[in-house]
Structures are given as structure tokens and as C-alpha cells.
Amino acid sequence: MKTAKSLAVCLISAAVLSSFATNSFAADVPAGVKLAAVQELVRGNGAEPASLDPHKTEGVPESNIIRELLEGLVNQDGDGNLVPGVAESWETKDNKTFVFHLRKNAKWSNGDPVTAHDFEYSFKRAVDPKTAAPYSWFLEMTTMVNAADIIDGKKPASELAVTALDDYTLEIKLEQALPYFVAMTSHTTLKPVHRATVEEFGDKWTLPEHFVGNGAYKVAEWVVNEKIVMERNEHYWDNAHTVINKVTYLPIENQVTDMNRFLAGEIDMTYEMANEHFKRMQKEQPESLKVTPYLCSYYYGFNNKKAPFDDVRVRKALSYAIDRDAVAKYIVGKGELPAYNFAHQKVAGLHFDTPEYATWTQKERNAKAAELLAEVGYGKDKPLEFTLLYNTSENHKKIAIAVASMWKKTLGVKVNLENQEWKTFLDNRRNGNYDVTRAGWCGDYNEASTFLSLMQSNNGNNDQFYNSPKYDGFMNAAMAAVDDAVRADNYRQAEAQLAQDMPLAPIYHYVNARLVKPTVGGYPMNNAEDKIYSKDLYIIAE
Structure with missing residues (x-):
């Protein structure tokens, strides 16, 4: 993943991959913690996103936002371990054919059910040369059957070996055995898109007034080069366990500006640290400085x-x-x-x-x-x-x-x-x-x-x-x-x-390294890909 800065998941054996029970892995507020009355989070994000279409992006700033708006087959927890996303369980016998069982309560932000057909459509869209996805090669790296020939224009996208066996069962076939394949499905390019919306609005489907996602949040406002504001998606399958109500991303390219706005109380979490101020922040803001x-x-x-x-x-x-x-x-x-x-x-x-x-x-x-x-x-x-x-x-x-x-x-x-x-x-x-x-x-x-x-x-x-x-x-x-x-x-x-x-x-x-307010609870200290889901965070009362 290309980074605007100056994403690691744990490899899991086939036996462990064979099944995950449905569970709640959203914000886990410890007993005795008093939550703030206002649950809103402001995050610095380094740059204005090039797009919010998961099949049109290649950078970290974009992935940070898309992670909030769209949910793939699996997610990660604070330690980088795989946890269920839209898929509540999966299995493989040979690390070449994988079957994912989707949860039946997953919905798009417009109320439509999220189905295996959505993932089949989305994966085929990502690999189709007509889409011109900058990360189409990632599907080739998974060795999905026919991915390489489709990218080269030798076969149609319909030949990608991704099949919705029914509304809630997805089968994916690989050319080579990859024990870490499920981990790869957490990637931004393998997030689903809402077919009807994409086909109706084309490249404009990502505008706030059109955007339909299946993540914990939905786009409320997008002011280019100023902010992207999100609010909770009431149709998200685990919305009941989400605590943060509103998330704002700011495209601040200057790290000193990012830091100063944090120190002024305008930002809860910076994108990264200004290098020349790191040692000063170690002394003056030790409770806020996070190094992972x-x-x-x-x-x-x-x-x-x-x-x-x-x-x-x-x-x-x-x-x-x-x-x-x-x-x-x-x-x-x-x-x-x-x-x-x-x-x-x-x-x-x-x-x-x-x-x-x-x-x-x-x-x-x-x-x-x-x-x-x-x-x-x-x-x-x-x-x-x-x-x-x-x-x-x-x-x-x-x-x-x-x-x-x-x-x-x-x-x-x-x-x-x-x-x-x-x-x-x-x-x-x-x-x-x-x-x-x-x-x-x-x-x-x-x-x-x-x-x-x-x-x-x-x-x-x-x-x-x-x-x-x-x-x-x-x-x-x-x-x-x-x-x-x-x-x-x-x-x-x-x-x-x-x-x-x-x-x-x-x-x-x-x-x-970044600055994070001590009032931000649930911050992951051991996710080496820096995959932070705002749905897993919460604001503590001061």
C-alpha cells in the first residue's frame, strides 16, 4: 500500500481458519469507564483522498477512510488478528478453494442486504481492465484463477473464479495454495461496492448524496481539501456496539500544523508526528504520544x-x-x-x-x-x-x-x-x-x-x-x-x-508515531498495519 507518510496481519493455519463463531468485536468499553456525553472523533489524515472508490485507490489516506465506509469479508482487531467482517465463518481443505459464509444481517446503508453476489461483482470489477484499478495486480498476487489472464485482456472478467453459490455463500478458487489468503481479503481493493449505485451514477457514485456503503459509517459531508465527515450507519450489522457517533477526517499535509491543531484541542488523533518535535512531545505530551x-x-x-x-x-x-x-x-x-x-x-x-x-x-x-x-x-x-x-x-x-x-x-x-x-x-x-x-x-x-x-x-x-x-x-x-x-x-x-x-x-x-488524546479509548497498540477502525474506539469523559 502506497503511503503518504515520512498496512500486518497474523498468518493463520488452515485449521484455525476453518471456523469463527459470530461474535461482537466492536468497541469494548472496560467496566468502570465513564463515556463522554459527546462521542465524536476528529482525525488528521495526511492528504486529500484521490477517491473513495476502493477499486480506484492505492494509498493509505484513502484506505483509512474506506475502512470506515466499506466492510470486507474479514477485519482486524487491535493486535492485527483476523476477525469476522461480513463473513462470519470460512473454511478451506487445501488452501486453494475457500468458502466464506456471510452473515445474514449485514446490510448496505440504504437497507439492502449484503450478499455473496455483491462480492462476486466487486472482485470481478476490480480485476476488469475497464475499471483500470491501480491495485488490480493484488488479485493476481492472490492467484485467483484467471486473474492474470483477465488483467492481460486474454479473458473476460466473468471468468474470475469467484462464485456466489447462493446469497450468503461465496466460493473463491486459487491457482496455488496460499495459507495466508484469508488475511489478504482484508485489503481495501477487496471491499465490496453497491452494484446498483455504481451502475446508476458511474464515477460520481462516491459523492455523499449517492454513496452507499456497508461499513460502520456513511458519508455525511465531503468538502474537498477541507474535511470528510461521517456519521453512523444505522443499518450496519453491529451498529449497536459502535460508540463513536461522528468521525471527521482532515487532509492536513503539514505535520507541524497537524500537531499544533492537536495541541489546540481541534484534533483527537494526528496522522503522524513532525520528526523535529518528537523528542519535545516525549517530554511534554508523554500521555498522548503513541509509538507502535x-x-x-x-x-x-x-x-x-x-x-x-x-x-x-x-x-x-x-x-x-x-x-x-x-x-x-x-x-x-x-x-x-x-x-x-x-x-x-x-x-x-x-x-x-x-x-x-x-x-x-x-x-x-x-x-x-x-x-x-x-x-x-x-x-x-x-x-x-x-x-x-x-x-x-x-x-x-x-x-x-x-x-x-x-x-x-x-x-x-x-x-x-x-x-x-x-x-x-x-x-x-x-x-x-x-x-x-x-x-x-x-x-x-x-x-x-x-x-x-x-x-x-x-x-x-x-x-x-x-x-x-x-x-x-x-x-x-x-x-x-x-x-x-x-x-x-x-x-x-x-x-x-x-x-x-x-x-x-x-x-x-x-x-x-502520532499524538492521540488520552480520552480516546480502545486505541490499538499492536496492529502493525496501523488498521484503526473508529467503530472500535470510544471517547472517555474528562
């Missing part, structure tokens, strides 16, 4: 199809010259880990060989970087000049200035910094209108493929345009492997190939 695990990687991507970045020596030179320890410790400084590989170091079951350059001192890396750039013909008499693109954010700006300074001091490189608002940034990156770009990737599930599949040549989010038959081979072998050890070894070789080809420069692996 976050399965995301921060990196700079090179446009591999554009000269001179099509030369691996240029890519390696720029990567080596980034002092990751300095960035992690002094620029962000919230406990982030310097990164010399792509997949987050804490992803479940990941094993990778430490790249040789990671064992060198920074002085040695700088010397090798200068040597490589000189081989290509760049130096003091002919400095390399390019533009570094990043989305509008003070945190990203500070990192960009620091790295540009490192490149100039070490290599004499001239870097032009360009920032763009989120939607424009995504469009230009996707279309290859950049030299070097800031990027972040958050895991859609807790398994190495959620990161490493991004660099496959057939991945729609491979904005670096990296194309390596060797890398694709390792990833294809990993996905086809039945044995966990074989799969892990192929992931290891894939990471080694990335270090050799350097299509991107890993910089650090995230933690998540």
Missing part, C-alpha cells in the same frame, strides 16, 4: 527506464551515498531502523543476506559511490543533475534536503527538489514523469511477498519500471513453493537480486 510497530519501508525509487538511471552504476552510487544511519537517527529519530533491504526487517519469516555494501563504513560507501559515478563520466567537471520528486510533507522535505546535501557533498550532484500534492504525485510517479522519487510501501499482509511482489515486472505499482527475469523467476518460484523453507530461500535470493540491481534505494524501516 509499523510494517512499512521508506525508499527512493529510480526511474529505471530513463537515462542515466538505466545504468546500475548510477543507481548504486546514489544509494551508497545515502547515510541511512544519520537519516534514521537524526532526521526521523523515532526508533526507525536503517534499511539495506526492501522488505521490512520485521516481516514474518523473512531471511535475507546482508548486502556487502551494508558491511562497509559510510566513508567506504562514499568512496565506492564516487568511483562508480566517475566510471559513467560524471564528476566535478560534469556533475550529475536531476530532480527528486516527493509528495508535500514537511517530513519528506527534511529527508529530501538531507539526502540531497549528502549527494552534493559526496558526489557533487546537483539535485532539484520538487514537491507535489498527493494525487498529482501518484499520477506522475505511475506515468514515469520523474527522475528519482520518494516512495513508501506498507505491507498489505504479514508475509514477504507483500513487499517483494512490488518489484515484479507485471506489478501495476512497479513505478520504478524494474524488469528483471531473474527477479521474476525467484518470485514466481516463491509463490509456487509448497514448502515454507523453499519459499523463504527464493525470497532471500530476490532480495539479493535487488541489492545487485538497485532499482530502488532502501532508506529506513518505519515505526508509527
Whole structure:
């Protein structure tokens, strides 16, 4: 998942997946807690969402909002464990054919029942090339039967092996056994949409006056670049256990502004922390500062199809010259880990060989970087000049200035910094209108493929345009492997190939830090995908 910031679920065995009893997993207010009379929540969200259509989005700001408005087959609890969503139980005998049993009391916000046919329609819509879903590749990664051929235009979307056996039974067939498939269904792209509404209003179905969702909340107001206001969906199947009545999302790109509005009492939960104020907030607002695990990687991507970045020596030179320890410790400084590989170091079951350059001192890396750039013909008499693109954010700006300074001091490189608002940034990156770009990737599930599949040549989010038959081979072998050890070894070789080809420069692996009012109860401290459902929260009386 692309992050506007400067999403991990627990893998569950087939035996555990076989059945979940219907239960209440919404806001669990501890005994003795006095609730505030006004149950309203205001959240900073980093950027104006590009869309509220789950099949038209690819970023974290959008997913945060869609999670409130639409509910998929499964959800997550505060620890990242799978819990029932629209599906109250599911089973599989071989990890290839999955049957989901939908709850009969799930309804859309207009009162229509939510059925298996809604999910069949929605999954086929997501994979249909006519939809142009930026995350259609995710369905291919699930290995749903015929997904790849449909995306390539070789088969119609109707051939996707997703079938409503009846109104409340959904069958999904995969080409390969994936023990973590159910975890993947919590992803934004696999949320359902209301067919009649989509077909009646087209791209305008997401406007507040048209929007029909099946989540705990519904859109009440949307003022572009100002706020999105939601109110409770009285038709939501578990509405009786929802406590928060109103949720407002604010698209605040500047972290200092976000913090100041929090300190002024205007916001209950910021999107993230301004890096330079982290230590001050540790001292002044310790009861409000929340630091949690976050399965995301921060990196700079090179446009591999554009000269001179099509030369691996240029890519390696720029990567080596980034002092990751300095960035992690002094620029962000919230406990982030310097990164010399792509997949987050804490992803479940990941094993990778430490790249040789990671064992060198920074002085040695700088010397090798200068040597490589000189081989290509760049130096003091002919400095390399390019533009570094990043989305509008003070945190990203500070990192960009620091790295540009490192490149100039070490290599004499001239870097032009360009920032763009989120939607424009995504469009230009996707279309290859950049030299070097800031990027972040958050895991859609807790398994190495959620990161490493991004660099496959057939991945729609491979904005670096990296194309390596060797890398694709390792990833294809990993996905086809039945044995966990074989799969892990192929992931290891894939990471080694990335270090050799350097299509991107890993910089650090995230933690998540934000300010949350102590009066916000139920805040999840152990969900490494940072999936926060407002329906699980509540406001405590002061």
C-alpha cells in the first residue's frame, strides 16, 4: 500500500481458519469507564483522498477512510488478528478453494442486504481492465484463477473464479495454495461496492448524496481539501456496539500544523508526528504520544527506464551515498531502523543476506559511490543533475534536503527538489514523469511477498519500471513453493537480486508515531498495519 507518510496481519493455519463463531468485536468499553456525553472523533489524515472508490485507490489516506465506509469479508482487531467482517465463518481443505459464509444481517446503508453476489461483482470489477484499478495486480498476487489472464485482456472478467453459490455463500478458487489468503481479503481493493449505485451514477457514485456503503459509517459531508465527515450507519450489522457517533477526517499535509491543531484541542488523533518535535512531545505530551510497530519501508525509487538511471552504476552510487544511519537517527529519530533491504526487517519469516555494501563504513560507501559515478563520466567537471520528486510533507522535505546535501557533498550532484500534492504525485510517479522519487510501501499482509511482489515486472505499482527475469523467476518460484523453507530461500535470493540491481534505494524501516488524546479509548497498540477502525474506539469523559 502506497503511503503518504515520512498496512500486518497474523498468518493463520488452515485449521484455525476453518471456523469463527459470530461474535461482537466492536468497541469494548472496560467496566468502570465513564463515556463522554459527546462521542465524536476528529482525525488528521495526511492528504486529500484521490477517491473513495476502493477499486480506484492505492494509498493509505484513502484506505483509512474506506475502512470506515466499506466492510470486507474479514477485519482486524487491535493486535492485527483476523476477525469476522461480513463473513462470519470460512473454511478451506487445501488452501486453494475457500468458502466464506456471510452473515445474514449485514446490510448496505440504504437497507439492502449484503450478499455473496455483491462480492462476486466487486472482485470481478476490480480485476476488469475497464475499471483500470491501480491495485488490480493484488488479485493476481492472490492467484485467483484467471486473474492474470483477465488483467492481460486474454479473458473476460466473468471468468474470475469467484462464485456466489447462493446469497450468503461465496466460493473463491486459487491457482496455488496460499495459507495466508484469508488475511489478504482484508485489503481495501477487496471491499465490496453497491452494484446498483455504481451502475446508476458511474464515477460520481462516491459523492455523499449517492454513496452507499456497508461499513460502520456513511458519508455525511465531503468538502474537498477541507474535511470528510461521517456519521453512523444505522443499518450496519453491529451498529449497536459502535460508540463513536461522528468521525471527521482532515487532509492536513503539514505535520507541524497537524500537531499544533492537536495541541489546540481541534484534533483527537494526528496522522503522524513532525520528526523535529518528537523528542519535545516525549517530554511534554508523554500521555498522548503513541509509538507502535509499523510494517512499512521508506525508499527512493529510480526511474529505471530513463537515462542515466538505466545504468546500475548510477543507481548504486546514489544509494551508497545515502547515510541511512544519520537519516534514521537524526532526521526521523523515532526508533526507525536503517534499511539495506526492501522488505521490512520485521516481516514474518523473512531471511535475507546482508548486502556487502551494508558491511562497509559510510566513508567506504562514499568512496565506492564516487568511483562508480566517475566510471559513467560524471564528476566535478560534469556533475550529475536531476530532480527528486516527493509528495508535500514537511517530513519528506527534511529527508529530501538531507539526502540531497549528502549527494552534493559526496558526489557533487546537483539535485532539484520538487514537491507535489498527493494525487498529482501518484499520477506522475505511475506515468514515469520523474527522475528519482520518494516512495513508501506498507505491507498489505504479514508475509514477504507483500513487499517483494512490488518489484515484479507485471506489478501495476512497479513505478520504478524494474524488469528483471531473474527477479521474476525467484518470485514466481516463491509463490509456487509448497514448502515454507523453499519459499523463504527464493525470497532471500530476490532480495539479493535487488541489492545487485538497485532499482530502488532502501532508506529506513518505519515505526508509527502520532499524538492521540488520552480520552480516546480502545486505541490499538499492536496492529502493525496501523488498521484503526473508529467503530472500535470510544471517547472517555474528562
